[in-house]
Amino acid sequence: MTSSEENYIKGIFHLSQGGQHSITTSALAEKMETKPSSVTDMVKRLAEKGLLHYKKYQGVRLTExxxxxxxxxxxxxxLWEVFLVDKLNFAWDQVHEVAEQLEHIESEMLVDRLDALLNFPEFDPHGDPIPDKEGRFKTREKKLLSAMPAKSRGICVGVKDSSSQFLKFLDKYHIELGNTIEVLERESFDRSMHIQVGKRKLQISHQIASNLYVKPQPE
Amino acid sequence: MTSSEENYIKGIFHLSQGGQHSITTSALAEKMETKPSSVTDMVKRLAEKGLLHYKKYQGVRLTExxxxxxxxxxxxxxLWEVFLVDKLNFAWDQVHEVAEQLEHIESEMLVDRLDALLNFPEFDPHGDPIPDKEGRFKTREKKLLSAMPAKSRGICVGVKDSSSQFLKFLDKYHIELGNTIEVLERESFDRSMHIQVGKRKLQISHQIASNLYVKPQPE
DNA sequence: ATAAATATTTAGGCAAATCTAAAAATATGT
DNA sequence: ACATATTTTTAGATTTGCCTAAATATTTAT
Incomplete structure (x- = not known):
């Protein structure tokens, strides 16, 4: 399987996570930053290989x-993202590009030993779950910070947008995974929020709050 | 630069190490396990990119x-080979294939941090020198074991053949880099040798002796 | 319900990297 | 030195993955 094929499969998988039963050609084209006609070519090939179901004009769905x-x-x-952060001291906004390349290296032994070296991590540096050898992964209760009511608290467990810009923004305001975030007040006018992280109070826009996942905490 | 182009450049470099001023199309075709006509196509492209000198029928030579x-x-x-052996406990005969893939990952930061993680190693698991950031590398005095006279000693510092079969053979007879090898006697008939490694005495064929590098030791 | 807008596929082309078969250049042997 | 053998290059084809432009199917709106 080529890198390009793997990227398509991955793209379809991610789009499917959004709940869609079937992924349209144009949605996939946008995801892959390519043209719909190229997508049609590729999905035909992947369908022939038994990796997805495809009926003309009906979109695609991955097979088992x-x-x-x-x-x-x-x-x-x-796993490579964890390696880059834990072992090579990359910042969390620097890992994606390199991991995009490393993910295509073929060697089961390499992956399994890397997993062991990293102590079988369950989540990556952005809070996304890492599937185990059998493809199973932990899920945990999480809500967008923007969906949390005033006076509630949650532990920051992940980001929705993992672009370098967003991650650097979080760094700047010292918001990191594991922090407890308390919602002090919500502004209904612009949907901005007053929050407290540790001892620091700050005001964040809706755009920020709607890209941060928290695990709600009781009381 | 594509992986394929990098592999050609690497292949030419290695052939040039053999002392040849100019590398022929057919020598390169054999090295790359491809056809001479494919080599001609590729070297034309590489010449256009300024990576090598090429004149029809005259063979190729790398530019600076x-x-x-x-x-x-x-x-x-x-570096990746060292990583696989030191950090992931690969055997020295298992690293080549994976390193062939990893060598094409593009990220200067990755390479430099990997170098640091491994403590700036100067030689890989087969005893070959690792170029530093500027392309400089250590050379050390080394001779093929087959060129050592009887009653001489040397420290095993590298292998010429790094095929899995040869490396496994060395494992089987507990010959490893760093061992002191003493030449007890040479058989002129079949050029086999009686050697001593640590406390063990063994007889090795010329084929083995001519693929092992040693650093000659005085007296 | 039918026309207009949108989405998707087809057709034909291009670049990279390979191949085979044929042509051209170089090297070799007597 | 000249014919033969060998090496190298050219020509034309294939596959992957992409493109543009045109054709076709589907969806939407009146």
Whole structure:
């Protein structure tokens, strides 16, 4: 399987996570930053290989085999991200590009030993779960910070947008995974929020709050 | 630069190490396990990019830029080999294939941090020198064991053949880099040798002796 | 319900990297 | 030195993954 094929499979998998039963050609084209006609070409090839179901004009859906393959690529991607952060001291906004390359290295032994070296991590530096050898992964209760009511608290467990710009913004305001975030007040006018992180109080826009996942805490 | 182009550049570099001023199309085709006509196509492209000198029917020679690029790829390959052995406990006969893939990952930061993680190693698991960031590498006095006279001693510092079969053979007879090898006697008939490694005495064929490098020791 | 807008596929082309078969240049042997 | 053998290059084809432009199917709106 080529890198390009793997990237398509991964792209379809991610779009499917959004709840869609079937992924349209144009949605996939946008995700892959390519043209719909190129997508049509590729999905025909992947359908022939049994990795996805495709009927003309009906969009695509991964087969079991395709989904399994996607999980393997995602596992590799996330493990490499952990490696880069934990072992090579990369910042969390610097890992994606490199992991995009490393995820295509083929060697089961490499992946399994890397997993062991990193102590079988369950989440990557952005809070996304890492599938195990069998493709299983932990899920945890999480809500967008923007969906949390005033006076509630949550532990920051992940980001929705993992672009470098957003991650650097979080760094700047010292918001990191594991922090407890308390919602002090919500502004209904612009949907901005007053929050407290540790001892620091700050005001964040809706755009920020709607890209941060927290695990709600009782009381 | 594509992986394929990098592999050609690397192949030419290695062939040039053998002392040849100019590398023929057919020698390169054999090295790359491809056909001479494919080589002609590729070297034309590489010549256009300024990575090598090529005149029809005259063979090829790397430019400064080409050689610099080759050294970078070789640096990455060998660093990854050290990583696989030191950090992931790969055996020395299991690293080549995976390193062939990893050597094409593009990220200067990755390479430099990997180098630091490994404590700036100067030699890879097969005893080959690792170029530094500037392409410089240590050379050390080494001779083929087969060229050592009887009653001489040397420290095993490298292998010429790094095929899995040969490396496994060495494992089987507990010959490893760093061992002191003493030549007890040479058989002129079949050029086999009686050697002593640590406390063990063994007889090795010329084929083995001519693929093991040693650093000759005085007296 | 039918026309207009949108989405998707087809057709034909291009670049990279390979191949085979044929042509051209170089090297070798007597 | 000249014919033969070998090496190298050229020509034309294939596959992957992409493109543009045109054709076709589907969806939407009146």
């Amino acid at each position: 085999e395709g989904a399994g393959h996607a999980l393997k690529v995602i596992r590799k991607h996330r | 830029e080409g050689a610099g690029h080759a050294l970078k790829v070789i640096r990455k390959h060998r």
